[in-house]
Amino acid sequence: MxxxxxxxxxxxxxxxxxxxxxxxxxxxxxxxxxxxxxxxxxxxxxxxxxxxxxxxxxxxxxxxxxxxxxxxxxxxxxxxIYIPSRFKMGKGLAIHNFSGIFIPPTTAGDNLFVFQNVTIGHLRGQGGRPPKIGNNVFLGAGAKILGDITIGNNVVVGANSLVMNDVPDGCTVVGVPARVVSKETTWIQEKLDGVGDHW
Incomplete structure (x- = not known):
């Protein structure tokens, strides 16, 4: 780089x-x-x-x-806020609020939105592998993303949700444990249209 x-x-x-x-x-x-x-x-x-x-x-x-x-x-x-330099992130990382944010040395695509008290981490017994994050992902306040899982593109994780399983593209998940409440989440991409055309 x-x-x-x-x-x-x-x-x-x-x-x-x-x-x-x-x-x-x-x-x-x-x-x-x-x-x-x-x-x-x-x-x-x-x-x-x-x-x-x-x-x-x-x-x-x-x-x-x-x-x-x-x-x-x-x-x-x-x-x-803890973000290690080994974290591999595409373009567009937005942290709106602060405090209690932990991101491990994992990978994420473009356009990641992080609110306060968000934790992304690994689970013991899974080889220490943290989650992988796709493009256009919105992590609400207090969300916990744990384990060797994949969060797809255009995904919304609701506030205070606990995600321990893969989330497919275009889904909104909420709850403890998180469950899919929508499989047609498009508003992130729609709101991003026109952003960074000059990147």
Whole structure:
């Protein structure tokens, strides 16, 4: 990953957050305040850390990793958000609220929406493999995604739901344990149409 690619990913994250949460907000909130929100800072620090993994010059890499570790410490201790630099995420990561968010070193596609108290983790006895997340996935507040499972594309996980089984594309799941309540979830893609055409 080049530095230019790192900047492009950060831009995709900010554009997504503006379009989804701040589309009708004031110019100040869309262009200044958005950069000061804990969720945005956490995403930028994660993207920076992921980029430093690809730096080739050893001395420069160590210096950049030190900066990343300091930034990550602020994000974890100050905001309660844990996203490791080994997490592989496509473009468009939006964390709207903060606190109690845990994401392991797993993989996710484009456009992931995360609210407060979301946990993505592995289960003992499954080889430590965490869930894999598809494109256009919305994780409501308090959602728990656990185990060696796959969350498909265009999936909504309702608030406080516990997901321990695969979720097919286009589904909305709610409850403990989560159950499918809709197999025709299209509103995420519809709302995303037109976002990031310039990415």
């Amino acid at each position: 080049t530095f230019k690619e790192f900047l492009a990913l950060v831009k995709s994250d900010i554009d997504l957050k503006k379009h989804w949460f701040l589309k009708n907000d004031t110019p100040f909130n869309k262009n200044v305040r958005v950069w000061l929100e804990p969720g945005t800072i956490a995403v930028v620090v994660y993207r920076f850390g992921h980029w430093t993994n690809h730096v080739k010059v050893p001395i420069l890499k160590q210096l950049l990793r030190l900066i990343y570790i300091l930034g990550k410490s602020v994000v974890v201790l100050g905001f309660g």
